[in-house]
Amino acid sequence: MQLIAAFINRAIMQGTPLLFGATGEIVTEKSGNLNLGIPGIMYIGAISGVIGAFFYENSGYFIPAVGIMIALLSCLIGSLLASLIYCFLTITLRANQNVTGLALTTFGVGFGNFFGGSLIKVTKSEVPYLSLSDTGNAFSATLPFAKSLGWFGKMFFSYGFLVYVAIVFAVLASLFLNKTRMGLHLRAVGENPATADAAGINVSRYKYFATCAGGMIAGLGGLYFIMDYMGGIWANDGFGDRGWLAIAIVIFAIWRPALAIPASYLFGALYILFNYLPLPMPMIPILQMLPYVITIVALVITSIRKKRENQPPASLGLSYFREER
Amino acid sequence: MKKQVAIELKGISKRFGSVLANQNVDLTVYRGEILAILGENGSGKTTLMNMISGIYHPDEGEIYINGKLATIESPRDAFSYKIGMIHQHFKLVDIFTAAENIILGMKDGQKYDLAKAEEAVQEITSKYGFEMNPQKKIYDMAVSEKQTVEILKVLYRGADILILDEPTAVLTPQEIEKLFAVLRAMREDGKSIIIITHKLNEVMEISDRVAVLRKGEHIGTVQTSKTTEQKLTEMMVGKKITLNIDRTQVKNPVDRLFIKNLNYTNQENVKVLNDISFTARSGEILGIAGVAGSGQKELLEAIAGLQPLDSGEIIFNRPKKNLPVSFYHKTYRQVVELAAEGKFHYEDGTPVDFTGMKKKEICKLVNEGKILFNEDDVMNLRDKTPLQIRELGVRLSFVPEDRLGMGLVGNMDLIDNMMLRSYRKGNSILVDRKKPENLAEKIVSGLEVVTPDLHTPVRRLSGGNVQKVLVGREISSAPKVLMAAYPVRGLDINSSYLIYNLLNKQKEEGTAVIFVGEDLDVLLGLCDRILVICGGKVSGIVDARTATKEEIGLLMTKKDAGTKQEGDANE
Numbered sequence: 001m002q003l004i005a006a007f008i009n010r011a012i013m014q015g016t017p018l019l020f021g022a023t024g025e026i027v028t029e030k031s032g033n034l035n036l037g038i039p040g041i042m043y044i045g046a047i048s049g050v051i052g053a054f055f056y057e058n059s060g061y062f063i064p065a066v067g068i069m070i071a072l073l074s075c076l077i078g079s080l081l082a083s084l085i086y087c088f089l090t091i092t093l094r095a096n097q098n099v100t101g102l103a104l105t106t107f108g109v110g111f112g113n114f115f116g117g118s119l120i121k122v123t124k125s126e127v128p129y130l131s132l133s134d135t136g137n138a139f140s141a142t143l144p145f146a147k148s149l150g151w152f153g154k155m156f157f158s159y160g161f162l163v164y165v166a167i168v169f170a171v172l173a174s175l176f177l178n179k180t181r182m183g184l185h186l187r188a189v190g191e192n193p194a195t196a197d198a199a200g201i202n203v204s205r206y207k208y209f210a211t212c213a214g215g216m217i218a219g220l221g222g223l224y225f226i227m228d229y230m231g232g233i234w235a236n237d238g239f240g241d242r243g244w245l246a247i248a249i250v251i252f253a254i255w256r257p258a259l260a261i262p263a264s265y266l267f268g269a270l271y272i273l274f275n276y277l278p279l280p281m282p283m284i285p286i287l288q289m290l291p292y293v294i295t296i297v298a299l300v301i302t303s304i305r306k307k308r309e310n311q312p313p314a315s316l317g318l319s320y321f322r323e324e325r
Numbered sequence: 326m327k328k329q330v331a332i333e334l335k336g337i338s339k340r341f342g343s344v345l346a347n348q349n350v351d352l353t354v355y356r357g358e359i360l361a362i363l364g365e366n367g368s369g370k371t372t373l374m375n376m377i378s379g380i381y382h383p384d385e386g387e388i389y390i391n392g393k394l395a396t397i398e399s400p401r402d403a404f405s406y407k408i409g410m411i412h413q414h415f416k417l418v419d420i421f422t423a424a425e426n427i428i429l430g431m432k433d434g435q436k437y438d439l440a441k442a443e444e445a446v447q448e449i450t451s452k453y454g455f456e457m458n459p460q461k462k463i464y465d466m467a468v469s470e471k472q473t474v475e476i477l478k479v480l481y482r483g484a485d486i487l488i489l490d491e492p493t494a495v496l497t498p499q500e501i502e503k504l505f506a507v508l509r510a511m512r513e514d515g516k517s518i519i520i521i522t523h524k525l526n527e528v529m530e531i532s533d534r535v536a537v538l539r540k541g542e543h544i545g546t547v548q549t550s551k552t553t554e555q556k557l558t559e560m561m562v563g564k565k566i567t568l569n570i571d572r573t574q575v576k577n578p579v580d581r582l583f584i585k586n587l588n589y590t591n592q593e594n595v596k597v598l599n600d601i602s603f604t605a606r607s608g609e610i611l612g613i614a615g616v617a618g619s620g621q622k623e624l625l626e627a628i629a630g631l632q633p634l635d636s637g638e639i640i641f642n643r644p645k646k647n648l649p650v651s652f653y654h655k656t657y658r659q660v661v662e663l664a665a666e667g668k669f670h671y672e673d674g675t676p677v678d679f680t681g682m683k684k685k686e687i688c689k690l691v692n693e694g695k696i697l698f699n700e701d702d703v704m705n706l707r708d709k710t711p712l713q714i715r716e717l718g719v720r721l722s723f724v725p726e727d728r729l730g731m732g733l734v735g736n737m738d739l740i741d742n743m744m745l746r747s748y749r750k751g752n753s754i755l756v757d758r759k760k761p762e763n764l765a766e767k768i769v770s771g772l773e774v775v776t777p778d779l780h781t782p783v784r785r786l787s788g789g790n791v792q793k794v795l796v797g798r799e800i801s802s803a804p805k806v807l808m809a810a811y812p813v814r815g816l817d818i819n820s821s822y823l824i825y826n827l828l829n830k831q832k833e834e835g836t837a838v839i840f841v842g843e844d845l846d847v848l849l850g851l852c853d854r855i856l857v858i859c860g861g862k863v864s865g866i867v868d869a870r871t872a873t874k875e876e877i878g879l880l881m882t883k884k885d886a887g888t889k890q891e892g893d894a895n896e
Binding site for chain 1: 399400401404416417418419420421425428429430431432437462464
């Protein structure tokens with residue numbers, strides 16, 4: 001039981017950045033914007049939070065609540081600015097979404113590594129990483145009674161607050177999309193922007209709103225990974241390919257935030273499964289491949305079933321031009 | 326009873342670039358009436374209505390609604406004046422339900438409550454006699470249901486003035502009856518209904534008054550009960566304008582292309598081609614007249630091998646009886662196969678039998694012209710791809726309506742565009758660029774194409790020059806059949822005449838030319854015979870030298886017109 005509890009605990013922690021990323025990407029894609037810059041935005045969100053926390057920790061005194069606020073705020077600002085780059089290029093200038101997104105990811109990774117590397121240099125550290133243990137501890141603080149509840153506490157309560165925030169965001173996103181007028185409008189924009197436009201919906205505004213909100217949610221995933229999962233340690237390229245996994249989850253969860261919750265945890269579990277299985281080293285990459293394999297399987301199944309509700313938003317990836325004569 | 330004015334238009338003008346879409350239009354719409362707006366393609370009906378519904382803004386003129394000057398900048402403004410337009414192309418989100426589509430974009434300040442909206446929709450449907458389940462998804466709906474959703478959308482927003490753009494174009498006769506019943510119910514309810522159409526029988530059936538537009542101008546508005554279809558047609562087409570196109574007499578016409586009973590039903594279950602039959606002859610220009618979307622596009626594409634058919638035959642005919650077989654049209658294998666079927670004879674009349682002969686001997690006989698056809702050489706082109714048609718040795722050229730989409734590749738230069746026709750020639754793995762270059766040069770100098778050089782992407786050329794390049798390429802292969810869809814659309818007078826002359830030259834060289842046009846004056850001035858289609862059906866074939874515009878106009882708009890015999894048009 002202890003082992004299973006520990007496995008689930010790690011799976012959920014591993015799945016949380018993915019859940020942030022997937023929720024953000026779903027909200028974005030529902031507006032018809034295929035933001036492949038999400039991995040980059042998650043990097044930028046993480047490094048922005050790290051920069052904020054770094055300056056606060058080095059200012060002398062440290063109050064955990066303030067440390068959290070500063071890290072969150074700088075993360076949100078960083079990912080908002082990154083999302084705005086994407087919005088401006090694809091919505092205002094109508095640049096190709098794929099190219100813009102991929103460029104933004106490349107940029108985001110470089111941006112993170114540049115400033116991360118610079119901060120490591122500034123600290124004159126011997127090791128190739130930056131440690132923000134105070135902020136890290138503040139983020140990963142769990143409910144005090146978690147330890148006393150044994151495996152039950154381990155499975156459900158031994159997480160930093162961002163794990164719960166991720167679930168709340170996914171549920172809220174689901175309610176927003178399906179139960180509100182704005183959600184209806186947003187889905188209309190992603191399905192058929194010309195129709196939405198004719199109905200008096202401001203297509204550009206909705207696209208900007210969804211892409212920025214989605215980017216900020218995804219940015220939190222990066223921050224969570226550094227501050228909670230890693231305990232406040234930034235290492236260049238430490239975030240890995242989790243951003244792409246988040247995009248894979250969007251497909252796997254057939255564009256439903258509520259489904260993204262179990263999907264993220266499943267992907268998280270598959271991501272760390274090799275630690276719990278007695279496998280020879282060369283087999284590990286095969287195991288790590290599984291999330292992508294099941295995404296492809298999910299794609300094949302949804303494509304064969306052809307249920308219209310399970311398809312991506314109809315105008316996903318397309319720029320909207322108002323029809324002019 | 327004095328009628329209340331709902332909308333009054335005063336001196337409305339609208340241009341798009343140099344094209345005048347509407348000129349000085351005055352129009353009045355009353356409450357509780359159905360007004361039909363009648364006009365040919367491009368007469369400015371839809372543009373005028375788009376100005377009322379806020380899609381376009383008039384360049385000049387004023388719109389008064391309920392006696393007050395109104396500025397309508399957007400569809401939202403139009404809604405605030407209680408005007409709603411139902412477009413020809415539905416603006417619906419496929420994966421939403423009817424109710425979701427209906428409330429989309431509404432800001433009524435109330436809480437978002439789909440169930441309540443569904444009830445309200447149900448109320449409207451029962452009030453006017455619609456049939457609609459508000460929870461049905463759009464992708465499960467037939468076209469008529471989608472149209473109902475569009476109308477409900479407008480009514481739900483409380484519109485008093487409804488504009489319907491060609492609402493019957495996509496409906497079956499039964500559905501049209503239902504729609505008309507609903508429209509009458511709305512009229513009884515005091516709503517003003519404007520219906521854009523070019524179907525005369527429907528105008529007579531449903532409308533109270535008819536406003537006729539021609540070339541952007543308002544010709545007049547008449548009481549439907551005090552007019553006839555004949556009078557309306559006259560108003561619609563106007564007087565005949567004589568164009569200065571040289572039309573030569575048809576010389577040695579040969580039946581070149583037999584179109585037999587073509588049928589095609591599209592995904593929306595509309596019969597786009599309905600039992601179309603005709604014959605195109607070499608050395609004459611066959612015009613095809615019809616309201617846009619009557620099946621012209623599908624017909625030409627079917628002949629060109631781009632449009633699958635449900636049934637029918639497209640027979641290409643070479644009058645070869647008693648003429649020698651050559652390897653120009655037939656490959657060696659085809660010759661042997663046909664000989665085995667007993668299709669050839671020698672000069673003295675004995676049947677050809679190649680059994681036991683060597684390839685060399687057979688080739689020699691054919692090359693010396695000693696093998697003759699028993700009958701005319703006919704081929705069915707149905708279900709053949711354009712490439713297969715070409716491999717059969719049929720020189721068929723097609724100038725499609727969509728020049729830069731289907732005809733040419735906009736980003737490629739003139740030479741590369743020439744190569745779209747010839748890239749398979751030659752046996753080398755490298756393409757031969759020399760011949761296409763010569764051809765491009767010949768076209769540029771021969772047709773006076775204005776271009777900086779041969780390496781300019783064709784999209785940078787003006788519309789007229791693009792068309793010259795396309796037509797030039799298509800006629801360069803000395804086609805036996807040349808099909809041109811709206812070849813002068815968007816072209817200025819000089820370019821248009823150049824195209825007419827090119828078509829005429831093809832005719833003189835013995836090509837069977839098929840010309841789809843929209844301007845009746847041009848059709849009457851250029852063509853030898855005119856095939857009129859209406860709703861995918863041939864409504865008549867007339868002799869262009871004697872036919873009148875009114876005659877063609879009536880055939881174009883009357884669905885049940887008696888099909889004329891082709892014999893009528895023969896000289």
